[in-house]
Amino acid sequence: MSVLVGPGTRLLVQGITGREGEFHSRAMQAYGTQIVAGVTPGKGGQQALDGTVPVFDTVTEAIAQTGANTSCIFVPAGGAPDAVMEAAAGGISTIFCITEGIPTLDMIAAVEVVRRAGATLIGPNCPGATSPGSAKVGIIPGSVHREGRVGVVSRSGTLTYEAVQAMTDAGVGQSTCVGIGGDPIIGTTFLDVLQLFAADPDTDAIVLIGEIGGAAEETAAAWAAEHLADVPKVAFIAGRTAPEGKRMGHAGAIISGGAGTAASKVEALEAAGFRVAGSPTELPGLLRDAGYRG
Amino acid sequence: MKIQEADAKTLLVEQGLPVPDWEVAHTVPEARAAAERILAAGASAVVIKAQVLVGGRGKAGGVKLASSPDEAEKVAAAILGMDIKGITVRKVLVAAAADIAREFYMSAVLDRAERRILLMGSAEGGVEIEQVAVDHPEAIIRHHADPLLGLLDYQAREFAFAMGLGGHLKAAVAIAKGLVRTMLAYDADLVEINPLAIVRETGPDGASVERLVCLDAKVTLDDSALPRHPGLEALRDPDEEDPADREAREAGLTFIKLDGTIGCMVNGAGLAMTTMDLVKRAGGEPANFLDIGGGARADKVAAAMRIILGDPKVDAILVNIFGGITRGDEVARGLIDARDVQERDVPMVVRIVGTNAAEAGVLLEQANFATATSLDDAAEKAVAASRGAAAQGAPS
Secondary structure, three states, X not given: OOOOOOOOOXXXXXXXXXXXXXXXXXXXXXXXXXXXXXXXXXXXXOEEOOOOEEEXXXXXXXXXXXXXXXXXXXXXXXXXXXXHHHHHHHOOOEEEEOOOOOOOOHHHHHHHHHHHOOOEEEOOOOOEEEEOOOEEEEOOOHHHOOEEEEEEEEOOOHHHHHHHHHHHHOOOOEEEEEEOOOOOOOOOOHHHHHHHHHHOOOOOEEEEEEEOOOOHHHHHHHHHHHHOOOOOEEEEEEOOOOOOOOOOOOOOOXXXXXXXXXXXXXXXXXHOOOEEOOOHHHHHHHHHHOOOOO | OEOOHHHHHHHHHHOOOOOOOEEEEXXXXXXXXXXXXXXXXXXXXXXXXXXXXXXXXXXXXXXXXXXXXXXHHHHHHHHOOOEEOOEEOOOEEEEEOOOEEEEEEEEEEEEOOOOEEEEEEXXXXXXXXXXXXXXXXXXXXXXXXXXXXXXXXXXXXXXXXXOOOHHHHHHHHXXXXXHHHHHHHHOEEEEEEEEEEEEEEEOOOOOEEEEEEEOOOEEEEOHHHHHXXXXXXXXXXXXXXXXXXXXXXXXXXXXXXXXXXXXXXXXXXXXXXXXXXXXXXXXXXXOEEEEOOOOOXXXXXXXXXXXXHOOOOXXXXXEEEEEOOOOHHHHHHXXXXXXXXXXXXXXXXXXXXXXXXXXXXXXXXXXXXXXXOOHHHHHHHHHHHHHHHHHHHOOX
């Protein structure tokens, strides 16, 4: 098993003929992900990735011809919310939006349309997800992973690579690594992913990588205290030195009115039974301390 | 992006909200002339308000009343040039002093958890809403706008009645809907009216009438949406933007200056925060947050180096790159080029892992850069380098 992506993933890439879309599609294909279709309006009928992937004008057409069930979006910020809604309306069940810099309010309607379609949106402004050994969707370098049984969920990109690399170096493999995105409005929260991991028979431990801003870590911690009491859980929170009122790169990473601080998140996570690392390199050791033997 | 009160009020007026007239003055004579006009039009006094983007200007003495042109001149002279939390006041807003009967609070904000626009209101206006939230959470009225339809009339009515504005229902509904409309029209993160006030005014027949008006306004704009509102870029206040911030913005870098001595150059926001945290943990103080972004090439690296070295307190630099989209060898070349032209030499610790890290390692070694393999090791080496530099620079 694993969550969100796996052997059953039949991937459609929206924006496959763009520079980023093509580059990362090649990496996903090389990792073993089944890319069944691409969509670029106006380029229907062409072939992408050296003739291995058919390109369609619309998502509906791509699904009808290929049975795609998952989408990865590399469309520029202006068109990305529309691409998300097109995927949801077409019947894609799992949508990854990698695009960064989408105007925040545009995502309110997009998230609602996805919800009404019964689909799952991960991101925007996220690195995607990898289930090591079976498939990766997004831009996480495949080389950082190792197959295993720890579920990783994070708001970051490169920080996730750093943490996962530290785990892999220590021999701690992953079931699925999910980057949920650094924007204020995202489709899938920490809590949603913890619920998926809780139900996944192949995930035995949890790594949560959060950062300042919002209260999603606190909400997830409260749920984990009750529903993941016996599961080894570790966490890392970035931004202990971040000043209040400044947006730390990610649009969502801001402490406002004294809320959303690293201290508040660390406290909530520790109270919920997470071991909180002072550096990403400590995560594998803390997993062992928490009783993980995988 | 934060904008000044006067600019926020202009946006509200564009959306049809009731805001009493005001003028903006950059000099004492301008402020006096504005006060003369407003007093001549029948106001008993004027209020003069410092236009700065930091909170707490009232407490700092940046908001004062004046009842004559002479007094207005004196007050404006005191406020213009005043320092409020490190910002020099360069302009003031001048308006008729309102005769306030009652104050309220109303705002439209982004509710991240619910993924909707949240309308918040309170009958306790003029005070910090965060304090009200702590002391009397029940005193804050909350309504979410529909995610597809916006704020509906019945929602605005419910909200107005709950706030105790039934006596000014029509105006309150118009203002509530106007706040959400303003948020959507300009892609604002926040539109806040504090205070929203019932003021007494003299009607055309000389009798006193009450009116609901926006006395203060605060609007912050979504940076990600600025490209589609080219007119709003003009509201960026050059007086309050640090030159280093401007250079970073123009180079496509995210830079936030802090107080420490160790400059940080990192790819990715989460990793950049983590790098700062680890510098602190190793006993040092980070001088900045700097994210060079994904796929950063040599020119961006050079700009980042220039900005970091522009801070005279920086005595060591830590470069931390986890190559994914970003190629390590390109960053290494950028660092080597930048060092050749930089104005002053400070010790640098470079850690490059991920894509093309091996090539980067060879380049850095040939160029005699100090390198590190682990993140913790890099932070410790940078702190040691900073201490060494501080000891050398200290008077004997």
